[in-house]
Amino acid sequence: MTIRPAACPTIIGWRWLWAGFAVACAVALIxxxxxxxxxxxxxxxxxxxxxxGGLLAGWRLMLRDRRFLLLLxxxxxxxFVVTALMx
Amino acid sequence: xxxxxxxxxxxxxxxxxxxxxxxxxxxxxxxxGPWLDRVGPVRLIAASVPLLAEATAVLAxxxxxxxxxxxxFLAGVAHGTGGSLTAVWSDLYGHDKLGTVRSFTAxxxxxxxxLGPGLAGALLQAGASFEPLLPMSAGLIALSALPVFRAIxxxxxxxxxxxxxxx
Numbered sequence: 001m002t003i004r005p006a007a008c009p010t011i012i013g014w015r016w017l018w019a020g021f022a023v024a025c026a027v028a029l030i031x032x033x034x035x036x037x038x039x040x041x042x043x044x045x046x047x048x049x050x051x052x053g054g055l056l057a058g059w060r061l062m063l064r065d066r067r068f069l070l071l072l073x074x075x076x077x078x079x080f081v082v083t084a085l086m087x
Numbered sequence: 088x089x090x091x092x093x094x095x096x097x098x099x100x101x102x103x104x105x106x107x108x109x110x111x112x113x114x115x116x117x118x119x120g121p122w123l124d125r126v127g128p129v130r131l132i133a134a135s136v137p138l139l140a141e142a143t144a145v146l147a148x149x150x151x152x153x154x155x156x157x158x159x160f161l162a163g164v165a166h167g168t169g170g171s172l173t174a175v176w177s178d179l180y181g182h183d184k185l186g187t188v189r190s191f192t193a194x195x196x197x198x199x200x201x202l203g204p205g206l207a208g209a210l211l212q213a214g215a216s217f218e219p220l221l222p223m224s225a226g227l228i229a230l231s232a233l234p235v236f237r238a239i240x241x242x243x244x245x246x247x248x249x250x251x252x253x254x
Contacts, residue, residue: 077227078165081139086159
């Protein structure tokens, strides 16, 4: 089975592909983000308070939580291996 | 790319594999949604880690042209499923603390992503061969799945099933 390279870079070239992404960000993503941010304050009202002692205290609590520590290796090995060996 | 060089695959073939990886990841991320509600995020993580180990093992063992496609397909499914990790944090700590949790886990994930190529590059420059790195990684990933099973035992059943318990 022969797998051909992605069609997009072959047709328009990789430089224009990056330019296309930049244009897409400017045209679509920035207005969409601004639109979402208009509702952000309303959404944030429903959220809980910051953990007592601030962000660092919250992280410290997580590091003391056994369940977090048990799930940490699998969440770190995947990006470690994929970026190191596969990409 | 060391992988392409080690396996004797062309860059064109590798580009095709990346495309397959990306497409599979997108489809897996979409398909996984209903499953996430049905079986719970931690169980899905427990399934995704062995899949990634399998993908790496296939890459380690195979040289045939189809091997790359199979490995990247499996890796795409594993990565797509692994996205449910955010749901795990939400289930464990509640959505009101998700910002605190995500800021920490995202920083750790980015650190791991950056460390991987650096460490692999340093090993290769020091004269290490690329081929043994693959089975070693497959073994490490498989080992990292073991604590997940312990985590399943520690998390109460309603949370495993994806229902957030009122706090």
